[in-house]
Amino acid sequence: xxxxxxxxxxxxxxxxxxxxxxxxxxxxxxxxxxxxxxxxxxxxxxxxxxxxxxxxxxxxxxxxxxxxxxxxxxxxxxxxxxxxxxxxxxxxxxxxxxxxxxxxxxxxxxxxxxxxxxxxxxxxxxxxxxxxxxxxxxxxxxxxxxxxxxxxxxxxxxxxxxxxxxxxxxxxxxxxxxxxxxxxxxxxxxxxxxxxxxxxxxxxxxxxxxxxxxxxxxxxxxxxxxxxxxxxxxxxxxxxxxxxxxxxxxxxxxxxxxxxxxxxxxxxxxxxxxxxxxxxxxxxxxxxxxxxxxxxxxxxxxxxxxxxxxxxxxxxxxxxxxxxxxxxxxxxxxxxxxxxxxxxxxxxxxx
Amino acid sequence: xxxxxxxxxxxxxxxxxxxxxxxxxxxxxxxxxxxxxxxxxxxxxxxxxxxxxxxxxxxxxxxxxxxxxxxxxxxxxxxxxxxxxxxxxxxxxxxxxxxxxxxxxxxxxxxxxxxxxxxxxxxxxxxxxxxxxxxxxxxxxxxxxxxxxxxxxxxxxxxxxxxxxxxxxxxxxxxxxxxxxxxxxxxxxxxxxxxxxxxxxxxxxxxxxxxxxxxxxxxxxxxxxxxxxxxxxxxxxxxxxxxxxxxxxxxxxxxxxxxxxxxxxxxxxxxxxxxxxxxxxxxxxxxxxxxxxxxxxxxxxxxxxxxxxxxxxxxxxxxxxxxxxxxxxxxxxxxxxxxxxxxxxxxxxxx
Numbered sequence: 271x272x273x274x275x276x277x278x279x280x281x282x283x284x285x286x287x288x289x290x291x292x293x294x295x296x297x298x299x300x301x302x303x304x305x306x307x308x309x310x311x312x313x314x315x316x317x318x319x320x321x322x323x324x325x326x327x328x329x330x331x332x333x334x335x336x337x338x339x340x341x342x343x344x345x346x347x348x349x350x351x352x353x354x355x356x357x358x359x360x361x362x363x364x365x366x367x368x369x370x371x372x373x374x375x376x377x378x379x380x381x382x383x384x385x386x387x388x389x390x391x392x393x394x395x396x397x398x399x400x401x402x403x404x405x406x407x408x409x410x411x412x413x414x415x416x417x418x419x420x421x422x423x424x425x426x427x428x429x430x431x432x433x434x435x436x437x438x439x440x441x442x443x444x445x446x447x448x449x450x451x452x453x454x455x456x457x458x459x460x461x462x463x464x465x466x467x468x469x470x471x472x473x474x475x476x477x478x479x480x481x482x483x484x485x486x487x488x489x490x491x492x493x494x495x496x497x498x499x500x501x502x503x504x505x506x507x508x509x510x511x512x513x514x515x516x517x518x519x520x521x522x523x524x525x526x527x528x529x530x531x532x533x534x535x536x537x538x539x540x541x542x543x544x545x546x547x548x549x550x551x552x553x554x555x556x557x558x559x560x561x562x563x564x565x566x567x568x569x570x571x572x573x574x575x576x577x578x579x580x581x582x583x584x585x586x587x588x589x590x591x592x593x594x595x596x597x598x599x600x601x602x603x604x605x606x607x608x609x610x611x612x613x614x615x616x617x618x619x620x621x
Numbered sequence: 622x623x624x625x626x627x628x629x630x631x632x633x634x635x636x637x638x639x640x641x642x643x644x645x646x647x648x649x650x651x652x653x654x655x656x657x658x659x660x661x662x663x664x665x666x667x668x669x670x671x672x673x674x675x676x677x678x679x680x681x682x683x684x685x686x687x688x689x690x691x692x693x694x695x696x697x698x699x700x701x702x703x704x705x706x707x708x709x710x711x712x713x714x715x716x717x718x719x720x721x722x723x724x725x726x727x728x729x730x731x732x733x734x735x736x737x738x739x740x741x742x743x744x745x746x747x748x749x750x751x752x753x754x755x756x757x758x759x760x761x762x763x764x765x766x767x768x769x770x771x772x773x774x775x776x777x778x779x780x781x782x783x784x785x786x787x788x789x790x791x792x793x794x795x796x797x798x799x800x801x802x803x804x805x806x807x808x809x810x811x812x813x814x815x816x817x818x819x820x821x822x823x824x825x826x827x828x829x830x831x832x833x834x835x836x837x838x839x840x841x842x843x844x845x846x847x848x849x850x851x852x853x854x855x856x857x858x859x860x861x862x863x864x865x866x867x868x869x870x871x872x873x874x875x876x877x878x879x880x881x882x883x884x885x886x887x888x889x890x891x892x893x894x895x896x897x898x899x900x901x902x903x904x905x906x907x908x909x910x911x912x913x914x915x916x917x918x919x920x921x922x923x924x925x926x927x928x929x930x931x932x933x934x935x936x937x938x939x940x941x942x943x944x945x946x947x948x949x950x951x952x953x954x955x956x957x958x959x960x961x962x963x964x965x966x967x968x969x970x971x972x
Contacts, residue, residue, distance in 0.1 A: 542895075543894060545897075546889040546892055548882060602882065606882055621896050
């Protein structure tokens, strides 16, 4: 697969409709796997890392996956790596290495296999909206096929063995990216985060930068992958998220009852700024588009649609902007590029 | 004159073009006069205050002014008083009394005579843009006509006698309302204020609330009215303001050289907010329209025109908004009324 084919447009999985996509942006599942007979990545020399890649790609080819969709870190410059990160195809941890790492891209970017990240294989899938089962079915199917051709490290007692004990057992992490503006505005979010923690879920602000939550986005994921069957892990996450969705809906009803003018003002002036600004930082864009999402959810507006907002969330990121303009650019210039792109996308949106 | 005729539209003088009106909003001249044979207002009982009004109105009638254009404080409720204040026809000091005060409105609101404010008569005129001579000619002409029929307190040694010694002599105060966004942004404004003070001018932020400058608007006026002929007072103010206008122009050129993107962003997103907000406080409106004025001055845009911005500056004030809707309204509701009016006015402005 040519790199250019990947970045011509936003990942199809994100720009499509999904269940509850007024609140849940996306669902992700990933499996951690290691190849039997090799040490974990952090204890392995370059030669053996290279052998792991060969083993995985050979197995993938025999399992029916096209090794032409494999991208080697050696062939990616910083900009390309960042584009892959912004599209969630790889992690910053994988990108930080210059050799013997890479990613096999599958299903038109919906799935990918990171090779030699923390584990030998990290199999992941993303789905639009609230669809952790879809994401799980993707990675489960890939795991089944690869398991036929690649000997995975497995213990009858512990399950799949992983570099970090938190992933041992199923190797499964399921997470969803959720937009909770009403719970933030009503200050109930801390209570929700606390309660989720008590039932074994981790809630993190988007980008994982502690308290610096951008755009009212939160990632909710299971903390333990051991001692529960995969479907139980997923079902527990689903029922907790369904409750949180209910809380968010109730909080938004409260807001509309008690502060309707203020909320409408927040939504519409955000659109006004997005239509007119000549410079926009990533954070400001995320915060303004959070208000637009809220406006959607409250049926105050129907344009731009959610898929278009999801698309902009990727296309306005630094590496994508630079790729679009075909050149590297400093932060100030990127802010003008971002504002220009957003103005184009909002041109038909009435205030 | 009926009250309703006054408030149907913005004062004509403000909504018309004026010299340098990209920077100078308006020019004002006022004369302090007292009627011979009466004590100053603060030392006068109600009966004598009433006699002063009769004396002034009789004199005005004989001088050819229509006493039907006199508005008694007794007949004005709070809303009406505030409308007069917002139109600069009276001062808050005059409005604070419930009896034996009033205003004679002349020349379609361009001029007015406040009776029994600090002095028996305060004769004032406003002109659009940088035109203190026009405003002076107005009050000088009214003073000449009234001086034929009303005996003003006058001393050969001191000139016109006034309640406060700062007004003695000519009784003249000339002031201009000036918009200095570039000098504020480049932080040169403190230097300008300091220098103006050294040559006998007072520079105050709009509304005179100390450091709380709203909309980058400043009022510049002469401090002394004694020991100088009227034309010298005015010429000194004119030459100082011409220098300040030059400084502002240079500061705006510097800004466009060094921070073009930031300035354009500030201007356009201000328009975006004005086109879309559902709630706007007076202060926010003033600050946003300051950016629009700056955009005009820098030729980034030509709509809405300066006259329209001047009109909105009056029409968006609390009493005018309530009069427009025919009912009293609390601050929150006024913010929605203000936003609605501004959206109407900006509907044809492209971002």
